[in-house]
Amino acid sequence: MRIRRTPLLAVTGVALAALALTACGDGTGTKDEGASQPSSTAATTAGDKGTATPASDKSAGSGSSSGSSGSAKGSSTSSGSTSSGSGSSASSGSSGSSSGGSSEPWDPKNRVLCNGSNTKVTAQPVSRPLNHMLITVKNTGSKYCDLTYFPVLRFDEMQWVPQADEQTHPQAVTTLAPGESGYAAVLLSAADGSGEGGMTGHKLTVGFQGKTPNSSGGASATPALPAKGVYYDSSLKVTYWQQNQDDIAGW
Numbered sequence: 001m002r003i004r005r006t007p008l009l010a011v012t013g014v015a016l017a018a019l020a021l022t023a024c025g026d027g028t029g030t031k032d033e034g035a036s037q038p039s040s041t042a043a044t045t046a047g048d049k050g051t052a053t054p055a056s057d058k059s060a061g062s063g064s065s066s067g068s069s070g071s072a073k074g075s076s077t078s079s080g081s082t083s084s085g086s087g088s089s090a091s092s093g094s095s096g097s098s099s100g101g102s103s104e105p106w107d108p109k110n111r112v113l114c115n116g117s118n119t120k121v122t123a124q125p126v127s128r129p130l131n132h133m134l135i136t137v138k139n140t141g142s143k144y145c146d147l148t149y150f151p152v153l154r155f156d157e158m159q160w161v162p163q164a165d166e167q168t169h170p171q172a173v174t175t176l177a178p179g180e181s182g183y184a185a186v187l188l189s190a191a192d193g194s195g196e197g198g199m200t201g202h203k204l205t206v207g208f209q210g211k212t213p214n215s216s217g218g219a220s221a222t223p224a225l226p227a228k229g230v231y232y233d234s235s236l237k238v239t240y241w242q243q244n245q246d247d248i249a250g251w
Contacts, residue, residue: 114145114176115208115218123204123223125188125230129250133186133230135206135223137241139176147174147182147241148217149209155201155232162186168239168248175243185239185248188232195233202229 104110112118118141125133139145150164174182189195204225208217239248 111144111146111175112141113208113210113217114139114147114182116206116221117219118143118145119176119221121206121221121223123186123206123225125226130191131188131231132251133188134245135184135186135238136181137176137183137221138181139178142178144178145176147176147208148211149213150238150240151184152207152209153186153236153238154205154207155199155230156203158201162236162238164238164240165251168242168251170240170242170247174241183242183245183248185251187235187237187251188230190233190235195235198231198233200229200231201225204230 114137118139120138120140122136123133124136135151137147153162168185176182189198202225203222205220205222207220209215210217239251242248
């Protein structure tokens with residue numbers, strides 16, 4: 001019997017082929033693909049990260065929305081502050097309007113003319129200077145009042161009006177706050193006897209002028225005189241109304 005010998009190289013080739021087939025059949029290829037699995041996982045992870053990116057965008061969008069909302073709230077707050085400020089101004093303005101004027105004496109709503117209806121008037125002869133009399137007007141009203149120009153004096157039924165000494169003209173209108181007093185001095189007769197038509201008056205009427213010279217300022221006053229009356233002559237004259245008595249003390 002003749003034995004056939006297979007060459008070694010042929011056997012070796014068959015064996016390698018068998019190993020290759022066996023490797024394909026027993027899951028080694030799967031392991032190879034499994035070796036690529038980390039790449040798939042990495043891709044999935046990357047995909048997840050990719051998916052996270054829109055989430056991040058969404059989060060950024062949410063942040064933007066929140067920011068916008070915050071801005072809107074900020075704008076609302078700012079608007080609210082402005083509204084509040086405007087409200088305060090309006091309230092203050094309304095308060096000023098409802099009060100009928102401020103406490104300032106220059107507010108037209110808070111000023112009236114002084115006259116016999118809102119003042120108390122006194123007429124008192126003085127010892128110095130000689131033959132003089134002091135007229136005092138006290139504001140008894142609730143508003144500031146103006147003493148314009150000078151008092152219009154009339155003794156009894158006198159038919160003429162004593163004029164004012166222009167040198168006593170004040171720089172501003174005499175204005176009296178409630179409770180304050182204004183003053184005017186009266187020269188009754190000439191100290192040297194040069195006056196004419198002297199007589200004794202028993203009744204004195206004090207008239208008040210309006211905003212223009214010689215116009216009526218309202219009710220007149222009739223202050224009491226001494227029981228013996230007051231002597232006067234053609235020298236009779238007056239000063240303009242004054243804020244301070246000292247301004248006419250030596251007149």
